[in-house]
Each structure stands twice: as C-alpha cells, then as structure tokens.
Amino acid sequence: MIDAAQLAANWTAVRRRVDEACRAAGRDPAEVNVLPVSKTFGPEVVRAALVLGLHRFGENKVQEIREKAAALAGETIDWVVIGHLQTNKAKDVARVASEVQSLDRLELAEALHRRLEAENRTLDVLVQVKTAREETKHGLPGEELPAFLERLRAYPTLRVKGLMTLATQSDDTDEVRACFRHLRELRDGCAGQGHRLPRLSMGMSGDFPLAIAEGATEVRIGTAIFGSRSNPVA
Ligand SMILES: *Cc1c(COP(=O)(O)O)cnc(C)c1O
DSSP, X not given: OOOHHHHHHHHHHHHHHHHXXXXXXXXXGGGOEEEEXXXXXXXXXXXXXXXXXXXXXXXXXXXXXXXHHHHTTTSOOEEEEXXXXXXXXXXXXXXXXXXXXXXXXXXXXXXXXXXXXXHTOXXXXXXXXXXXXXXXXXXXXXXXXXXXXHHHXXXXXXXXXXXXXXXXXXXXXXXXXXHHHHHHHHHHHHHTTTOOOOXXXXXXXXXXXXXXXXXXXXXXXXXXXXXXXXXXXX
16 A cells, blocks of 8 residues: 555645646646546555645546445545446435536436435536547437527536536547547537536546646546556446
C-alpha cells in the first residue's frame, strides 16, 4: 500500500501540474477540480486520502463503492460513479452514489429515476459521450446528445450538470486533444438549445493537460495520485 508521505507528495504534485496546465491555457486554476479515482485501492488508501482533505472519490464499480463505504462508515464521503453501469445496479447507485458521470442511455436514466424517486432523492449526473475511436469505450454518440438531453427532462431526479468523456488512448496528442475539443464543442452547441452544461469531466493521469487546454472543469486522476493499479481495469 502507498504510504501516507508518498500519497501526500503525489497529491501535491498533481495539483501543481493541474495549476500549471491552467496557467499555460490562460485559465484560472480555481475552475478545475481534481477527482481522485480510487478504484481497485482498498479502504485504507481512501482513509489516508481523507487525511489529506480529499472527500470525493471516483469509482467504476458499484459493488466496490458499497464495500468501501461499509468499511469507512462514519466518514463523510461523496462517491462518484465513473464506470459503465448495468441497469440492474440502479438501486444501489440510488443509495450510495452522490453522482454518476457515466449516464449514456435512456434505459439507465429511467431506471435511476425510478429508484431515486423511491429513495426520495436527486442525483447529479454527467452524460458520457463517446469521442474516442476505440470500440471498447462507452458513451452516447455525440450526434444523439441534443435529443437525449430533451428526453432527460422527463426525469427530474436527475440533475444534468455537464458531460464526461474518455479520449482515445494514443501517443498522437492531436488525436487525443481532438476528443476533448469535440466534447467542448458539443457542449457549446447544446447551450444554444437551452441546455446549461457547465461541467466538462475529461482528462486522466496521462492526458489531463490537453483536456485542461480544451476546457475541462474536472480531471479524473487515479495512477498519478494512488500509484499503478495491480489488477487491470476497463
Ligand atoms: C480509471 C479511470 C480514470 C483514471 O485513470 P488514470 O489513468 O489512473 O488516471 C479516469 N476515468 C475513468 C472513467 C476511469 O475508469
């Protein structure tokens, strides 16, 4: 397990690099949040991060959130779902998640809405858009976004705050950056139709400066904060 001093050093370094990327892009560092991605790391690692003042964590499996939340009962933690969600997980999501960034289809919106109504709560959501070339990457096709946002108006428990994407994994920075630019342009296009989508969640450990240059308001960082993951994750 990563020790507390290393974790603190990583966190400071990441925040500094984010601030530098903001300044290089002529942006105010206060506009860009870092979402620490704790997937595959155990509750002790999350506890060490809590000591640093972090309290919001990205996870890609609902079962993993449930286990960590149980182990960390008594702590105030916002769990953010960033991974592909099966519709049959909606009930657990409605109970344990503070936010979902991977909303990519109506069937899931419908299921979440029904469960949230039953729990008498609302949920912040980002719509995940597919901007990457890889077939394995999830997300709504960009051209379907305007109609999708219209349909989401039927689910008032879902508070749509913005968009999320994963860029193509490539050494070609132009290609990676084009994914991020595409998300921003889609957002700007939807603004004309009355959809306010202030948040853009894009950029990970390997590509966040490019995302910040294209307008990210949130970067999702795992490896650069917590170290490499032993078990591979999709
Ligand atoms: C794992 C993951 C991240 C973080 O990736 P790193 O490269 O470790 O920073 C970001 N977003 C999503 C959707 C992920 O699944």
